[in-house]
Amino acid sequence: MSLRHNLRVVRAVAAADIRLTLREPLFAIAGLIIPINFLLLFLLFALSGGQAPVAVVMNDPGPLAGQFLQAMNNSQSFFIHTASSADAEREIRAGSVVAVVTVPQDFDAAVSAGTRVDIPVEVNNLNVDFTNDIRRALPLSITSFYANAFPEQVVVRALESDVQAHDTGYVPYLAVSIVVAGLMLAALLQGSVNAARDYELGTVKELALAPVSRLTIGLGKILGSAALTAASAVLVLGVVILLIGVHPLHPWEVLGFGLLMIAAFLALGVLAGTLVRRRQQAIPLAVACVLPLFFLSGPFGPANWLGAVPGAIAAVSPLTYAIAAFQHAFHGYQTATQDLAVDTLVLAGFTVLTVVITALVFGRRGVAR
């Protein structure tokens, strides 16, 4: 079998898969929409959990009270707006704010005199996560206020030195991790659905009886699935870059690692589809694979911060290396203990290994038992 014949088969299998996918709009749309949904859901989760909505009743218009309000704003734990006492009360009863903080009328005078000031805080302790945010952040705001307003009275200071060149926000950090998970999901969906289709429709016999290697057919299927996965990737990246405003520091790395990730996860998808042999099983399997792997692969911070057991799982998850590589591509720093070369090697090795395993599973003896 010549190289020319191999290339002809790769092209033919890829083209057939693209055409077949486009003629089944339901599967094509699912392949495009599900990763976007995944991205939006997780971002909403991150945004809703990030800051607690708080109403502040400013009964003292003085400058110190103003500084205190500023300290609360700077704590990045509250989503603050000022309101009248009546409005704030209405809002907390309606459940639209987590807490009402009331700055008393004599705040400036009492602070200046060094006398005790009680700041009433009414908390809707329905959700302990938000409640604890308030309980932690308010004392921090008070400390921060004093450090700024009376620097000579606060003698203990933290002297911070940064490992990274710049700070990265929680949402931009998480958004990049979610992009990687979205790409993985898109690739798994396309790869597994395209592979399962041939078993489901019986056309796998046509492929298996052809005078070509299984590897060639596998490569054709990966290439065919790559086209729609790339479309899905463009959508996901478009949302992150254009809507959320997270811009990559190294665009070529985004392209290179993006392609490598698509190859790796498509190979995994084709393997999954070859094993389950039914498209209806392939879709939930893809989602079920991505969700736990996402949480175990360092989406919120470096994977080795997860602890011993999750860290060990993260070490063997290709998603860990993909997230680390994309964090570098977007934010310019390395989150994991290994460098980019290791990320590249792991992803490339994983791709090759998965393609070989897929070729073995897609053996002709596995077509008709």
Add this chain to the structure above:
Amino acid sequence: MTVTAIELIGVTKRFGSFTAIDNLSVRVERGEVFGLLGPNGSGKTTTINMISGLSRPTAGRVTVLGVDMVADPQRIRRSLGTVPQENALYEELTAEANLRFHADLFDVPRKGLQERITSLLELAQLEERRKSRVSTFSGGMKRRLALVRALLHDPELLYFDEPGLGVDVQSRRALWDRILELKERGSTVLITTNYLEEANVLCDRLAIIDRGRLVALDSPSNLRRSFGDTVLDIRTQPAPTEDLVREVRALQGVVSAIASNGSIQVTVEGGGDVTGKVVTAVVASTSLEEIQSREPSLDEVFLSLTGKELRE
């Protein structure tokens, strides 16, 4: 060039504790149309899957055109054409797209491909539907298209799994004509079927398999002869008694005698002498209303060999 197209030597295929094929040995010569005949679940498709290299035998050896199908199936794959039972066509692609895809897989030269596709589609009376999606085809059209696809790369050996399955009478006839044309051109064709008429019309030789075992192997006419030369359907009034049936069965040259619905069916070998003896015995004990003489059918051969109907 070897004269043997396909050889199975002591082939066994097991799925767990179930034995689908049990020590099957068959040889198919080049240029013959060979049939695997058996009821559903008898192991025909399993056998064809092993011959085409889709499945490995648990024991024994399968060689096709001199090549061991376990060790090196890739070597002769280009020489084989297969029409699987389920057609394996991409239903959402057009007929032509399916054929072009097959041409790519089998590396059929692009030069002259268009003409070859056209001529094969014309032969299968599908030319007008070349741009139609396969999903719009009838069962018979799909079978014909699957046959066209199998012939596109001009194979030396064609496997056709159940040619008559799910097709109307006209389409079946058209498929048979194509297979007979291949036979005339000297191609080797292996078919599986549970239609006796199909086996009778198409096959030079037949292997009858039941529960994975070879029950008989010969030409259709020899198989019928082995069952007996002639079947006599004799209607009497009153109906034949058990004693009469026993008496007829005991006559020399009588292979079998069965009473049913007021008639007696007698299979004989030895021609007119035996028929005369049977008639004499019948008229001696009852009144003969009608007698018909005919060749035994493959159904009867199958029934006698396996004790059951072919498609029960």
